[in-house]
Amino acid sequence: MGLHYYLLMMLFLVIGYAESQPIFHPFNHTDLQAAITDMRSKSYYGFAMLLQMLNGTSQPSSSLTFLMPDDRELSSTAIAADEIEDFLLTHAIPMPLYFNDLSHFPTGTLVPSGISTRMIRIHNRGRGDFFVNNAQIVTANVCLSSVIKCHGIDAIIEYDT
Template identity: 75%
Template sequence: MALLGCCLFLILFLLGLAESQSQTFNHPFNRTDIQAAIGDMRAKSYYGFAMLLQMLNGTSQPNNRDLTFLMPDDKELSASSISIDEVEEFLLKHAIPMPLYFNDLSHFPTGTLVPSGNRTQMIRIHNRARGDFFVNNAQIVSANVCLSSVIKCHGVDAIIEYDHGN
């Protein structure tokens, strides 16, 4: 009976650990990839998003290097009120946990739901051609910004909003 209790405890512990890891940026991240992505962001004038990502680079880091970031421009970021405690959550809400070039995204039909970096929220695709492609409320205005690493990123014209159900 003690062995069964020990096994049950171990299973519950591992499940809890896996869930906590899926929601946080706390595992080793290839610094070369993150630095290359930040360089690409800066080269295309996404300084604010690069700065937010770099703020986490020293303390916590994405647990999955296979990411696509959806980056609001500096004007949108400066109009928002992101506190230092909300940076990680903000980045998760603006990420898809798989690397997707715009060509990959364009294959998703309108209405498709893809996971965000926050596993409790989904991003709805609105695909009406290259010049009219939205993720939730935000239009992709600059495709394929990050090309120098596994990380992919696209510029969007707004901070991504989620419905209460998403």
């Protein structure tokens, strides 16, 4: 796959990003519950709990990919109740992507996060060495039962200031 494929994927990301603002709004509750069930099945209880805490106030669009820190990482991070939505948005890509889709992006590719001022840089050195900013994807394709996609990462995503 050549340059045309990568340009097309970036165009879809940009279009999807523009159409998905704001990323959090009411949507199919069944998709969210299926994604949460998948998260729990792979022991991402903390991230599932954060999503459930938004229940009734806002919910994610069905067109996204979550990058989920494990429970150990989440437990070492202070997240205030009024910061949960922003935290989840900084750990989301506004397009549903399986790991195979992500793996087509070359190192250095910037993809939008759920917050318009934050970009995620891809560091792609193969399946066992794939990073989003500072966080390595350690569990690919956790969410398979819904339109929402998610992957486990080994750290809280950090952004340049």
